[in-house]
Every structure is written in C-alpha cells, then in structure tokens.
Amino acid sequence: MTRLGWPAILLAAACAADGGSTFDATNEGDGGPTPTDTGVSLRIDVIPGDVREDDDDTAFRALPQTFRPRNLSRGDLGVGTLELFTPQAQTGTVVGYLTNPQIAVFPGAVMPVEATVWMRAPGTVQSVFTQTDFDGDFELWVVPRTDYRLEVIPENPMLPVWSADLPVGAVTVKQTVDLGTGVPIYGVVSSLSGPLVGAEVYAVDELGLTSSRAVTDEFGIYQVRVTPGTWTVVCEGRELGQDPTITLPAIEVTDVGANVDVTYPTTLFSVLAEGRLVSETGADVTGTIVRLTSESLTGFEAVGVQDGHPDAAASWVTETPVGANGTILTWVVEGVYTIEVLPPSVDSGPDFSPARVTGVVLEENLTQLGTLTVSPLVPVTGQVVDEERGAIPDAVVTCVEEEFDHRFWTTVALADGTYSIDLPTVPIYCDVAPPAGTSLATTRVAFDPGQVQEMDFTIPAGVWVTGEVTIDGAAEPFAIVNVYDESERLLGFGSTDIGGLFAIPVDLD
Amino acid sequence: MSRTGGEEIAGTSRGSGPNRVLALWPVLCTLGSAACLYVDPLWRPELNQPPVILFPEDNPAILEMVGDPTIAQVVADDEEDDTLSFVWLVPNSPNLVPLTKKEPAFWVSTLAVPLSAVRDGDTITVIVGDTENHNETVDFVVVFP
Numbered sequence: 001m002t003r004l005g006w007p008a009i010l011l012a013a014a015c016a017a018d019g020g021s022t023f024d025a026t027n028e029g030d031g032g033p034t035p036t037d038t039g040v041s042l043r044i045d046v047i048p049g050d051v052r053e054d055d056d057d058t059a060f061r062a063l064p065q066t067f068r069p070r071n072l073s074r075g076d077l078g079v080g081t082l083e084l085f086t087p088q089a090q091t092g093t094v095v096g097y098l099t100n101p102q103i104a105v106f107p108g109a110v111m112p113v114e115a116t117v118w119m120r121a122p123g124t125v126q127s128v129f130t131q132t133d134f135d136g137d138f139e140l141w142v143v144p145r146t147d148y149r150l151e152v153i154p155e156n157p158m159l160p161v162w163s164a165d166l167p168v169g170a171v172t173v174k175q176t177v178d179l180g181t182g183v184p185i186y187g188v189v190s191s192l193s194g195p196l197v198g199a200e201v202y203a204v205d206e207l208g209l210t211s212s213r214a215v216t217d218e219f220g221i222y223q224v225r226v227t228p229g230t231w232t233v234v235c236e237g238r239e240l241g242q243d244p245t246i247t248l249p250a251i252e253v254t255d256v257g258a259n260v261d262v263t264y265p266t267t268l269f270s271v272l273a274e275g276r277l278v279s280e281t282g283a284d285v286t287g288t289i290v291r292l293t294s295e296s297l298t299g300f301e302a303v304g305v306q307d308g309h310p311d312a313a314a315s316w317v318t319e320t321p322v323g324a325n326g327t328i329l330t331w332v333v334e335g336v337y338t339i340e341v342l343p344p345s346v347d348s349g350p351d352f353s354p355a356r357v358t359g360v361v362l363e364e365n366l367t368q369l370g371t372l373t374v375s376p377l378v379p380v381t382g383q384v385v386d387e388e389r390g391a392i393p394d395a396v397v398t399c400v401e402e403e404f405d406h407r408f409w410t411t412v413a414l415a416d417g418t419y420s421i422d423l424p425t426v427p428i429y430c431d432v433a434p435p436a437g438t439s440l441a442t443t444r445v446a447f448d449p450g451q452v453q454e455m456d457f458t459i460p461a462g463v464w465v466t467g468e469v470t471i472d473g474a475a476e477p478f479a480i481v482n483v484y485d486e487s488e489r490l491l492g493f494g495s496t497d498i499g500g501l502f503a504i505p506v507d508l509d
Numbered sequence: 510m511s512r513t514g515g516e517e518i519a520g521t522s523r524g525s526g527p528n529r530v531l532a533l534w535p536v537l538c539t540l541g542s543a544a545c546l547y548v549d550p551l552w553r554p555e556l557n558q559p560p561v562i563l564f565p566e567d568n569p570a571i572l573e574m575v576g577d578p579t580i581a582q583v584v585a586d587d588e589e590d591d592t593l594s595f596v597w598l599v600p601n602s603p604n605l606v607p608l609t610k611k612e613p614a615f616w617v618s619t620l621a622v623p624l625s626a627v628r629d630g631d632t633i634t635v636i637v638g639d640t641e642n643h644n645e646t647v648d649f650v651v652v653f654p
Contacts, residue, residue, distance in 0.1 A: 047580045047582065047619070049564055049582055049584070063575075064576065064580065125576065125580070126576070127576055127577060128575045128576050129575065129576075129577070129654065130575075130654040131653075131654060140575075141575070345603030345604065394592055394611045396609045396610060396611070398606060398607075398608075398609070400606055405604050406604050406606070407603075407604050408604065408606045410594070410607075410609065412592045412594065433608070433609070433610045435610070435611035435612075435613075436610060436611060436612040436613050437612075437613040478563070478564050478582075478584050478617075480580065480582050480617065480619050482608075493608050493610060493619070494610060494612060494617070495584065495610075495612050495615075495617040497612070497613075497614065
C-alpha cells in the first residue's frame with residue numbers, strides 16, 4: 001500500500017551519477033565535490049524522522065542537521081551522501097556567585113545555578129537548549145563537529161548572563177561554567193509620578209542574548225548582572241502592559257558595571273478609546289482583534305534625553321478583542337497610532353480581509369476610533385500549469401498574507417490543474433508546490449487579490465537536487481529535506497524515501 | 510468452506526474474470542463429488558478508505574522542543590491515491606504555515622514550531638483528510654526539556 005519501491009529505484013538512478021560525495025555538518029571545504037563551473041552553493045536542512053537504536057539497543061532520534069554543499073554545477077546538483085552524525089551528549093555544570101550587598105559579613109556565596117542553557121549554531125537548524133537541574137547540571141544532545149555558542153541565562157537576574165564559543169569535535173567534553181559575579185547594570189525607573197514599581201527591565205547583547213528580567217522594587221530600583229561588553233537596556237514598564245517600552249541605545253558595560261536610569265517623561269496617563277467594527281456583509285465580527293501600534297507617543301518626543309541617552313526610543317503596542325455588536329473599547333497611551341483589524345484565524349468562523357488605518361490620533365479629548373469596516377474574502381480561481389501549459393494536478397497552493405497576522409489558506413489543484421480559493425483583498429504571496437516525481441520546482445507568486453481574482457500559476461522546470469541521507473551508513477527514511485539558496489530562500493522541500501534517497505527539483509533563477 | 514468460497518468469488522468479482530469462476534462452480538462441485546450449496550457472493554460496497562498516517566507511529570507523539578524552531582512532521586498515504594489535506598491546530602498560534610507536498614509514494618507535511626508559539630504540555634493536533642471527508646488525526650504533545 002505504501003508503494004515505496006519505485007521511487008527508491010528512481011532516486012538511486014538519479015544519485016548514482018553524482019559521485020557520492022559526503023559532506024560534514026558545516027561542510028566548510030572538506031569532503032565537498034570538486035569545484036566546477038558556476039559554483040552553486042546551497043544550504044540543506046535535514047530533519048530526521050525515524051527513531052533508531054544504537055549499539056546498546058537504546059532508542060535515539062538523530063538530530064536535525066544543516067549541510068552546506070558548495071561549488072555545485074548548475075546542471076547537476078547531486079550532493080551525494082549526507083551523513084547524519086550520531087548525537088553526542090554535551091554535559092556540564094553551571095555555578096555562580098550570588099552577591100548579597102546588604103550584609104557585609106556575608107557578601108555572597110558560590111552556588112549551583114538554575115538556568116536555561118543554549119548551544120547555538122548560527123545559520124543551522126542545530127541550535128538546542130535545556131534547563132539545568134537543582135545542582136546546576138545539564139545535558140544536551142548535540143550534533144558533533146560543529147561550532148557552537150554556549151549561552152547561560154540564569155533564572156535569577158542577580159546572576160550574570162554568560163556566553164562563550166564552544167567548538168565541539170568528534171566527542172564532547174564536559175563543561176564547567178563558572179559565571180562568577182558578573183557586573184551590574186542598575187538604576188532607577190521613574191515617571192513624572194515618581195518611582196515606577198514593578199517595571200520589568202532586561203539587557204540584550206549584540207548577538208541577541210537576553211538576560212532574565214529584573215523587576216523594580218518599591219524605590220523603582222532594578223539590577224541585572226551581565227558580563228562586560230556591549231548591551232542594550234530595555235524597559236517594558238509594568239507587567240500589565242500598560243506602559244510604553246523604552247529601548248535605550250547600546251552602551252559599553254565595563255568591569256565596574258553601568259548605571260542606567262530610565263525615566264518616563266509623562267505621568268503614564270491612559271485614555272479610553274472606543275469605536276465600532278462592522279462587516280460589509282453584516283456578518284458577526286466578534287472575535288476579531290484590533291491591534292494599535294504607536295507611530296509616536298505624546299510627551300515622549302525627548303525620551304532618554306534626561307538620562308543622557310538622546311537616541312532612546314519609546315513604543316507601545318496593544319491588542320484588544322472586538323466585543324459584542326462590534327464594540328471596540330480599550331485603554332491607550334496618548335499618541336498617534338496605526339490601527340489594524342485582524343480577523344480571527346482561518347476556519348474559525350466568518351472570515352474577512354484585514355484592514356489598516358494609519359495616523360489615528362488618540363488623545364484625552366479625542367478618543368473616538370470611529371466605525372471600522374471589514375470586507376469579505378474574494379474567490380480567486382486559476383490553473384496550475386507547467387511552462388508548456390500542461391495541467392499540474394495535486395499541486396499544493398499555500399497563500400499567506402504579506403503583512404498583518406500572516407494568516408494562510410491552502411488548497412490543492414484538481415485533476416485538470418484548476419484551483420479555487422477564497423483570499424483576502426490585501427497583498428499576499430502564494431507558494432505552489434508541485435507533486436514530487438516531476439522535474440517541476442516549487443515557485444512563489446505575489447499578488448493582490450483585491451486587484452486580481454484570476455491567477456494562473458506557471459511552474460518552472462527545475463534542476464534536481466539529489467542525494468542520500470544516512471546515519472551510521474544506514475538509510476534514513478522519511479527525513480525531511482529543505483533546500484535553501486545562500487540567502488536562505490527556500491527553493492524546495494521533500495522527503496527521503498524508504499531507502500533514504502531524495503530528489504528535489506529547484507528553480508535557481 | 511462455502512463461506513470461504515463465497516468470499517473468493519466476491520473478491521474476484523472486483524478483479525478480472527469473475528464470470529469464469531462462476532462458470533466453473535458446478536464443474537468443481539461435480540469433480541469434488543460433493544453437493545455444493547449455492548452461496549450468494551458476499552456483496553461489499555466499494556468503500557473509500559481513510560488516509561493512513563505512516564509517521565509518527567505513536568499517537569499521541571511527543572514533540573520535544575529542543576530547538577527553536579522544532580520541526581514536526583506527518584507522513585500519510587491513501588489507498589485510493591486521494592488528495593490529502595493537512596490541518597495543523599496549534600493552540601494560540603493559528604498562523605504557522607506548514608509545508609505540504611505529495612511525494613511519489615506518500616504525502617508529507619511539516620511545521621516549524623517556534624519556542625514562543627507553544628507551552629509545555631500543549632497539544633498540537635494534525636487532521637489528515639482525504640477528498641471523501643475521511644479524517645485521521647494525530648496529536649503531538651509538546652514537551653520542553
């Protein structure tokens with residue numbers, strides 16, 4: 001019933017001609033094919049699907065792995081054997097020194113650290129994370145022979161967030177991470193009303209490593225601890241989300257730390273905005289979300305100047321559900337807003353096109369959103385064909401909103417290649433994936449159904465990316481294979497057959 | 510015995526040469542020196558079969574969120590080669606776009622699940638449907654390390 005035999009034969013034939021090259025995890029040169037003419041470089045992500053057993057009959061799942069074959073010929077994208085490495089356990093222990101500045105005779109103590117531990121391999125699907133246990137111990141399963149960045153984010157912001165490069169060879173080595181005391185980023189968060197109690201503050205480094213959140217005390221004081229370096233301080237205000245987020249420009253944190261005060265230049269006054277949402281068709285709009293995103297906030301024009309950070313920025317976003325009878329009612333910070341109407345998720349009831357209004361002023365004496373109107377979806381029809389106008393049945397058409405909430409709709413072309421799908425009247429893109437077994441490549445078409453309701457999708461002929469996925473020399477069936485170009489654009493995807501073979505046509509143009 | 514014979518006829522009637530078997534029926538009975546009871550061939554409606562989920566094999570399956578994103582996948586097949594659809598239901602994150610494709614021998618659908626989209630213990634449901642409104646469902650239980 002599963003009919004797995006013939007594609008294996010087909011793929012075996014396709015792969016037989018490619019020389020059977022083998023790539024390592026990062027494939028930075030060794031093991032790659034001989035450089036040829038134009039030199040196509042690809043990124044291939046392999047997501048294994050099968051649970052297998054090791055020599056001790058212990059079940060394990062191979063980990064996702066990224067391969068980067070380079071210098072392939074445009075006419076022959078055979079990548080040979082993609083050998084998945086057997087996962088290795090990376091173990092370690094995290095300790096830190098928790099300072100206690102209030103008691104001089106007992107200034108602190110070395111202790112195991114409860115933290116989130118990441119091992120990131122940028123540009124791959126191999127990043128993994130775990131939590132330390134009560135003793136500060138951790139264990140991660142990683143793909144060996146990969147350059148990782150080990151990151152430790154303690155749950156307690158009084159312990160420093162920490163990172164270091166960690167290249168892993170054929171086998172892992174247990175790591176002992178001593179966070180030390182770190183250095184403090186500290187200060188006072190206040191508004192024109194005084195100290196802001198319960199505000200959340202965190203720090204982000206240049207690579208996106210984010211500390212735990214510190215919460216201001218009754219004096220508005222916060223402290224997060226980091227390792228010296230360049231950090232950006234972000235204050236999100238009180239936890240209910242009623243305050244703007246202030247992002248300060250990056251600062252250099254030295255061995256003595258940094259004092260960073262955050263001042264809200266208003267009393268953080270809110271006004272009640274109200275409006276109404278209706279549908280062109282009279283359909284129920286309950287469940288629709290209205291998102292308000294600030295374009296500018298009243299009184300925040302000079303945010304950060306008082307604290308010596310003139311390049312600071314303030315922003316605020318809130319979402320509110322539409323109530324019965326289309327009522328919109330929400331508290332907002334005074335300012336100028338972009339208002340987006342976001343219909344419920346697909347298939348959860350009446351469906352609408354999203355809508356957007358910009359430049360809406362909401363101030364103390366001007367709190368009316370007015371009546372917003374949403375329109376229904378429109379039917380879009382067409383045919384999926386190849387370059388000779390031949391019908392492509394079973395092509396999967398997936399259309400996604402370019403903006404708003406990126407909702408999506410999917411349909412499958414019928415036997416004559418025709419399709420029909422209801423879409424919103426806003427810019428979208430459609431990915432069209434022809435069935436495997438032909439040389440046709442996945443393609444993407446962008447258009448606006450508000451302007452075009454008849455759209456034929458022409459599927460280009462592609463070049464085969466062929467290969468075999470193995471682990472310990474054995475075929476890896478049902479592994480997902482995603483093929484990207486160097487700019488990370490998805491060119492095509494597919495699955496290995498029961499023999500571990502794959503053949504995915506891609507359009508390099 | 511007669512019951513088995515009836516099933517054979519019924520089975521054959523769906524394939525090639527049913528008349529030939531029916532014509533041989535009295536001859537076979539005579540040669541066997543036994544009186545054959547006439548047995549109506551069992552009638553079986555031509556039922557469309559629901560899709561079969563080939564992977565994951567466990568239901569519910571465990572989706573351990575070890576990466577960001579973590580990729581879940583479903584492989585399914587249909588006896589009649591019906592077109593299959595895959596609906597992924599992720600609590601509070603309805604707009605994750607799956608990749609779905611017909612392979613020569615099966616259909617495959619994958620979903621990249623960001624860490625921020627799920628919580629420990631969430632259940633992601635995948636409904637695999639064919640053109641005859643037959644549905645098979647597989648659940649993924651989200652587990653954080």
